[in-house]
Amino acid sequence: DAGVIQSPRHEVTEMGQEVTLRCKPISGHDYLFWYRQTMMRGLELLIYFNNNVPIDDSGMPEDRFSAKMPNASFSTLKIQPSEPRDSAVYFCASSETGRSQPQHFGDGTRLSIL
Amino acid sequence: RKEVEQDPGPFNVPEGATVAFNCTYSNSASQSFFWYRQDCRKEPKLLMSVYSSGNEDGRFTAQLNRASQYISLLIRDSKLSDSATYLCVVPRGGGNNRKLIWGLGTSLAVNP
Numbered sequence: 001d002a003g004v005i006q007s008p009r010h011e012v013t014e015m016g017q018e019v020t021l022r023c024k025p026i027s028g029h030d031y032l033f034w035y036r037q038t039m040m041r042g043l044e045l046l047i048y049f050n051n052n053v054p055i056d057d058s059g060m061p062e063d064r065f066s067a068k069m070p071n072a073s074f075s076t077l078k079i080q081p082s083e084p085r086d087s088a089v090y091f092c093a094s095s096e097t098g099r100s101q102p103q104h105f106g107d108g109t110r111l112s113i114l
Numbered sequence: 115r116k117e118v119e120q121d122p123g124p125f126n127v128p129e130g131a132t133v134a135f136n137c138t139y140s141n142s143a144s145q146s147f148f149w150y151r152q153d154c155r156k157e158p159k160l161l162m163s164v165y166s167s168g169n170e171d172g173r174f175t176a177q178l179n180r181a182s183q184y185i186s187l188l189i190r191d192s193k194l195s196d197s198a199t200y201l202c203v204v205p206r207g208g209g210n211n212r213k214l215i216w217g218l219g220t221s222l223a224v225n226p
Contacts (some may be wrong), residue, residue, distance in 0.1 A: 030167040031212055033212075041195070041203075042216055042217070042218040042219065043158070043201070044216075045214065048212060048213070049213070055212070056211070056212075056213055079115075091143055091157060095212075099145070099146060099205065099212070100146050101162060101166065102148065102160040102163065102213070103160075104160075105157035105158050106157060107156075107157055108157055
């Protein structure tokens with residue numbers, strides 16, 4: 001079975017550029033999560049969706065960050081304009097309904113903003 | 115008090131040793147808990163779920179102490195392949211809230 005698929009795996013871009021990260025969740029999973037991981041702060045939840053609807057975006061750092069889920073099989077996280085402090089590993093995860101269901105993570109996108 | 119706290123380690127142990135990690139949490143309403151494992155430069159993967167007082171899976175045992183609000187992970191007969199970072203994960207709240215709070219992780223290095 002295909003797992004969570006993220007693209008790109010690596011992104012290096014200059015400050016001020018727009019960055020778009022993509023995620024395809026596991027088929028049948030109705031929850032999708034976007035995380036950011038840094039050494040200092042660990043894994044931080046940015047936003048999560050249930051049935052394509054954003055439920056909690058309180059972790060989105062600021063207006064430069066936006067996320068969409070136009071359908072059950074695709075989501076994007078966009079940063080515009082990007083800043084060096086946005087450099088981190090961004091993970092997408094999905095899970096089935098049920099509070100005890102584990103989250104399955106994609107390989108992550110390593111983002112470097114110069 | 116942080117929502118989830120772990121000893122960052124690193125724990126350096128020889129093969130075959132028994133090692134235990136503790137994790138404390140602040141939200142007394144949390145019902146289920148998780149231990150995830152993360153290898154270097156990889157994604158987190160579920161190791162164990164913890165619901166009642168504890169759970170055992172082969173060499174791994176997770177225990178929950180609700181009164182003291184801590185979760186432990188015990189690894190027996192450690193292998194080189196157990197070297198990783200172990201993340202303690204606690205749900206934020208009740209109801210339909212699916213937000214998980216992640217500890218910073220405990221680093222384990224098993225040496226030959």
